[in-house]
Amino acid sequence: MELRQYWRIVRRRWLIMLIPAAIVLGLGVATYQSPPPVYNAGVRFIVGQSPTPAASAEDEERYYNWLTSEYIVNGLTDWVRSGAFATAVSQRLAAQGVDVPPGAIQGGLAADNTRSMMTLSLTFGDAELLPVIMDAAIAVLMEENAHALPQLGGETAEITLLDQPIVNQVAPGIRSQLDLPLRVAVAFGVGIGLALLVEYLDPTIRSREEIEAMGLPLLGEIPAGEKQKSGRL
Numbered sequence: 062m063e064l065r066q067y068w069r070i071v072r073r074r075w076l077i078m079l080i081p082a083a084i085v086l087g088l089g090v091a092t093y094q095s096p097p098p099v100y101n102a103g104v105r106f107i108v109g110q111s112p113t114p115a116a117s118a119e120d121e122e123r124y125y126n127w128l129t130s131e132y133i134v135n136g137l138t139d140w141v142r143s144g145a146f147a148t149a150v151s152q153r154l155a156a157q158g159v160d161v162p163p164g165a166i167q168g169g170l171a172a173d174n175t176r177s178m179m180t181l182s183l184t185f186g187d188a189e190l191l192p193v194i195m196d197a198a199i200a201v202l203m204e205e206n207a208h209a210l211p212q213l214g215g216e217t218a219e220i221t222l223l224d225q226p227i228v229n230q231v232a233p234g235i236r237s238q239l240d241l242p243l244r245v246a247v248a249f250g251v252g253i254g255l256a257l258l259v260e261y262l263d264p265t266i267r268s269r270e271e272i273e274a275m276g277l278p279l280l281g282e283i284p285a286g287e288k289q290k291s292g293r294l
Contacts, residue, residue: 069267074256078249085248089241096237102195102226103182106202108134109219130177133210133218137179140209141172141202149205153197161194170198179220188228195226 071078109130140146147167154161169184183198185191199222207217266272272279 070256070260074260077256077259078252081248081252081255082245086241086245089244093241096233097186098188099184099186099231100188100191100228101182101184101231102191102228103180103224104195104199104226105223106179106181107221107223108137108177108179109221133213134174134177134179136210136212137202137206137218137220138172138174140206141170141181141198143167145209146170146198146201149201150194150197153201154194157193157197159190159193159197161190166194166198184231188230191228192226199226 144163144167147163147170150166151161151163165185166183171182171184173180181198181202183191183195185194203220203222204217206220207213207215210218269279269282
């Protein structure tokens with residue numbers, strides 16, 4: 062099919078192409094609700110292991126202390142991402158009279174590490190409750206990590222808090238901004254498909270080329286109304 066044939070279909074069926082997109086756009090605008098605000102807070106930690114009193118500055122044990130710190134950070138990062146950590150934070154909050162289920166905590170927690178430094182961040186929809194949850198998470202991480210790392214022999218890893226959590230509002234994601242335009246684009250594609258289907262099912266013959274393609278003899282051709290008017294002038 063040539064491009065001019067497509068153009069003819071577009072001129073004849075443009076309304077069918079636009080109807081689905083117009084319906085989706087109208088419903089989207091009528092039911093649009095701005096996404097709820099989301100807040101985030103993050104802190105950094107240095108994780109270490111103290112050398113034994115007999116270790117000197119030149120002792121190889123200090124090297125192994127640094128190396129062990131990196132292993133501890135890896136273990137703590139995996140622990141923070143687990144449901145056990147979220148449950149421990151939820152239980153600590155419950156002791157304070159704050160009811161937050163573990164699933165809501167785990168869904169917003171994120172942890173990462175570089176060498177002996179660990180980053181903990183929490184995303185939550187309540188700006189007032191976020192610092193409370195974050196403080197509980199910090200307390201669990203610093204005070205209850207011995208349960209997560211049995212390699213320490215029941216001793217608590219030495220964790221130094223480098224920052225104080227600051228609550229910041231998170232900008233809406235690009236997905237929420239593109240949701241309606243993408244739905245309208247899909248609806249427009251559906252409209253194009255419907256227009257082609259209607260054109261395919263339409264038995265009307267509109268051009269000399271269609272008759273010649275069917276192998277029928279052409280006896281005459283009635284000019285379009287605009288051509289008749291222009292001829293009279």
